Amino acid sequence: MFRIGITGALLLAALSGARAETAAERGFYLVNTIMACGNCHSPRDAEGRTISDKALSGGLKFTTPAFVATAPNITPDVETGIGGWSDAEIKRALVEGLRPDHGRLAGVPLAAIMPANFYRALLPDDLDAIIAYLRSIKPVRNEVQEPVYKLPVHRDAYPDAEAGFDKAMLGDPVRRGAYLVTIGHCMECHSAWSRGVSDFKNGLGRGGRVFPAREGSPEGTPPSVAANITADPAAGIGAWSDAEIARAITHGIARDGRPLKPPMAYAFYAGLKDADLADIIAYLRTVPPLQ
Ligand code: HEC
Ligand code: HEC
Structure with missing residues (x-):
């Protein structure tokens, strides 16, 4: 009896933990x-x-x-x-x-x-x-x-957003990562950019966009330049480990330990579920290398 009671309680706890969001x-x-x-x-x-x-x-x-x-x-x-x-x-x-x-x-x-x-x-x-x-x-x-x-x-048309996603596609980790990177508008900052126009076709993930210092910002936000996050092993993040990429996204720490600057939303990304972060990284590994 006693054992069944404990098992029942555990089962209930497990069920409530697994309930749909x-x-x-x-x-x-x-x-x-x-x-x-x-x-x-x-x-x-x-x-x-x-x-x-x-x-x-x-x-x-x-x-x-x-x-x-x-x-x-x-x-x-x-x-x-x-x-x-x-x-x-x-x-x-x-x-x-x-x-x-x-x-x-x-x-x-x-x-x-x-x-x-x-x-x-x-x-x-x-x-x-x-x-x-x-x-x-x-x-x-x-x-x-x-x-x-x-x-x-x-507004520049973003190819993955124009093509769209459906639930079935999200069964594939790389497409699920692409969906998260799209709704996270990562490539808006990280693609080639000139005078207000993004080049998603020829410069996806290449970086280089400059974010000026924010005037009047209380913390004196410094200027920053978006990094190359293509799979290029030298210019991009192709040679980084998954853990190093995850740390950059969620803790704002570069591969060499340097703190990364705003405006990227590191503190928000710190709350990402491990599975979502893994899929984001799986997608980033497929972004064609660019210098
Ligand atoms: C990169 C900065 C940025 C992000 C990220 C962003 N917004 Fe906005 N949003 C703005 C700005 C700036 C405006 C106002 C634009 C204007 O006045 O022309 C706006 C306008 C809006 C409006 C219209 C409100 C009104 O009173 O006109 C809504 C609703 C909104 N955003 C919701 C959201 C939601 C929900 C999210 C996240 C899913 C989000 N925004 C993410 C910058 C952002
Ligand atoms: C609002 C602009 C913006 C958005 C949105 C953004 N980033 Fe960034 N990101 C930056 C900037 C700027 C840097 C470089 C900061 C520095 O060098 O101090 C950076 C750095 C990085 C780095 C470190 C690369 C390196 O070489 O140091 C990675 C990885 C990264 N971003 C991935 C992402 C991913 C994935 C997303 C979406 C979930 C994203 N970023 C969204 C602006 C942005």
């Missing part, structure tokens, strides 16, 4: 790890850390030749956040980069810094999960500065 849990994971929405959308303290009770209530201001835009409040606050938006409207902002036809800046497209060209790859369940999570967070009142647009919005 809810949509909001999946959304929490996507938003706070691979998609790192808060890297742009959350306000920071003097040390550059996210202010946790104000997470996602509006964050960085981006100044480019095409626009000046601040990542808005995406908490469910009705007046200053997205609490008044329908699910379809939030989806449209994420995957098409378009605002709703009502409210603040009705119908005006979002600046290209919001990576909708990558998010269009999101599987329907993941899109629903992100919305379920965004609806579940605490509404925070915070109005961000109005954007200024100087040039028409230009």
Whole structure:
């Protein structure tokens, strides 16, 4: 009797541990790890850390030749956040980069810094999960500065996002890694880039994009240059071990031990599940070598 009782308890514990994630849990994971929405959308303290009770209530201001835009409040606050938006409207902002036809800046497209060209790859369940999570967070009142647009919005088509993914493809670890790298918009920073245009066709993963120092950033963010993350053994990460690549992504430590600079979202990627990290690395190993 006693033994059956223990076994039963263990079995129950195992079952509850193995229960399927809810949509909001999946959304929490996507938003706070691979998609790192808060890297742009959350306000920071003097040390550059996210202010946790104000997470996602509006964050960085981006100044480019095409626009000046601040990542808005995406908490469910009705007046200053997205609490008044329908699910379809939030989806449209994420995957098409378009605002709703009502409210603040009705119908005006979002600046290209919001990576909708990558998010269009999101599987329907993941899109629903992100919305379920965004609806579940605490509404925070915070109005961000109005954007200024100087040039028409230009988003580069990302080949894997255009081709799309389906659940069956994600059975293959390399394609699953490609999906995560797409929704993580890794190659937006890491591909050849010139005057606002990315060259995903000839420069995928080649690096070289320069991120200027952030003016007015509390931690005095230094300028940085995106690394070559192709499989090239000399210029890229082809000769790195899996553990070295994993450490760079999740802890911001280069192969030689040097701390890696922002804007890559190391602290968010630290929460990646081991299996997801392994698939991301499996995909990176297939990125054609470029010098
Ligand atoms: C690289 C920075 C960046 C990342 C990463 C990012 N966003 Fe954005 N997002 C922005 C900026 C900047 C804007 C505003 C653009 C403008 O004003 O034209 C924006 C706009 C939005 C809007 C429209 C809100 C409004 O009031 O107009 C939503 C919704 C949104 N983002 C959700 C998300 C979610 C969810 C994620 C993660 C899955 C995410 N964003 C990731 C920078 C980013
Ligand atoms: C917002 C821009 C940005 C995004 C998004 C980004 N990175 Fe980076 N990444 C950088 C920059 C900049 C560096 C170099 C930092 C330095 O040298 O101090 C870097 C460094 C790296 C390195 C270390 C390479 C080396 O030679 O030191 C790896 C590996 C890497 N990134 C992989 C990824 C992966 C995988 C993703 C997506 C999950 C990603 N990055 C997303 C900007 C970005």
